[in-house]
Amino acid sequence: MSHHLEAFLEMMAAERGASPNTLLAYRADLVDALGFLGPDAARADAEDLRAWLATLGGFSARTQARRLSSLRQFYRFLAREGLRTDDPTELLDSPKAPASLPKAMSxxxxxxxxxxxxxxxxxxxxxxxxxxxxxxxxxxxxxxxxxxxxxxxxxxxxxxxxxxxxxxxxxxxxxxxxxxxxxxxxxxxxxxxxxxxxxxxxxxxxxxxxxxxxxxxxxxxxxxxxxxxxxxxxxxxPHVLRHSFATHLLSRGADLRALQMLLGHADIATTQIYTRVLEERLRAVVEEHHPLARA
Structure with missing residues (x-):
């Protein structure tokens, strides 16, 4: 399988413009997966891949999702190159990573x-x-x-x-x-x-x-x-300052759609996470200052 892995990484560099750090991440993820799947990894089915995913239980959902994403890219490459007729990762569900609230400065x-x-x-x-x-x-x-x-x-x-x-x-x-x-x-x-x-x-x-x-x-x-x-x-x-810009604008009445345009988000769902920041802050204010909040 090592020659398939090298061919995949060469494709990612040449066709997708993947950076050296991205290629290192793909290599690490795939070496782990292919090592588990063994010499027949190119013929692995969805159940084989689920068995590998089960070994990642100690990792966060975000890390599991990233590793599965690497595997999806690899098996799509194998199918595209005619090395197999299907993509077994199509039958796998990605782990749900909890949406983390942006950290903003006051x-x-x-x-x-x-x-x-x-x-x-x-x-x-x-x-x-x-x-x-x-x-x-x-x-x-x-x-x-x-x-x-x-x-x-x-x-x-x-x-x-x-x-x-x-x-x-x-x-x-x-x-x-x-x-x-x-x-x-x-x-x-x-x-x-x-x-x-x-x-x-x-x-x-x-x-x-x-x-x-x-x-x-x-x-x-x-x-x-x-x-x-x-x-x-x-x-x-720098990213904390970007979050602070967005959070402070919303707290002072900025429109969510306008904020989406300012931040350059393709999907407004990405921008909507900042409304959760404000909700959390309002809840904390009530809990800390309302006379009956701790009654």
Whole structure:
């Protein structure tokens, strides 16, 4: 089966553009499954696969679902290549992963994060502040943020075009504060040599290979700002700021459909999870403050 596995991984890389990390995850999942199924794995039926799934009982539903997804991709590949006539995974039900509530910061903690960013060394403070302001003011994904071109923000154009998942474009408003923070970050950078070209190309430039700040670089800046602001860095990330943007907008009366457009969600069901956050908060407020809640 090893040659089938290698052929599958080659296909995922060449046709699907799977990243090295994604390929490693597929390999790990499939090595485990195929090791259990044995040399006849290519001819395994649904009952064989259910027996393998039963060995995953100690894992979370999310992990089980991911491993089954890897197996589905593999057996679809075998069927497509004519190595078997059916796909046994079609008869399997995916484990139901409980929907987890997004973790959002309070408005006060966002202010503390910005204060922490301002206390960082001069060469970091401006770009950290710009990253926080832009993420929190717009709800951008971190990849969308770091790949914004330098000429994206114009004073006369409050809406900017962002290229999101699946190369889909959407219009996102950027606040005056965020625009000013981004301008201050660019002015604080004094690149030399090749750096001048990259500074003109990207909104948040860097001397790295990509020419722009990386996702990891933004994450590190947020951790440093959190520490400087007296916050737990483990609870701060670009995605947490995106969740905070959405949660705070809803709590102040934003329309769910408008929020879907701002976040770039293809399905409004993805956006609706934020209503659960508000429900949980309202319940906690009643339980903590209502005089009869604990009677």
């Amino acid at each position: 408005e006060e903690d966002v202010s503390r994060l910005l204060e922490g960013a301002s206390r960082l060394p001069v060469n970091q403070a401006a770009i950290a502040t710009a990253a926080i302001e832009l993420l929190y003011a717009s709800g951008l994904r971190v990849t969308e943020l770091v790949t914004l071109p330098a000429g994206t923000l114009h004073a006369a154009e409050p809406l900017v075009t962002v290229r999101g998942k699946g190369a889909k474009e959407r219009l996102v408003p950027i606040s005056r504060r965020a625009r000013e923070a981004a301008q201050a970050a660019q002015e604080s950078l004094t690149p030399r040599g090749k750096g001048r070209a990259t500074a003109r190309k990207w909104l948040l430039p860097s001397r790295g290979a990509n020419g722009h700040l990386t996702r990891q670089g933004v994450g590190l800046l947020l951790k440093q700002a959190a520490l400087a602001g007296g916050l737990d860095p483990a609870k701060v990330s």
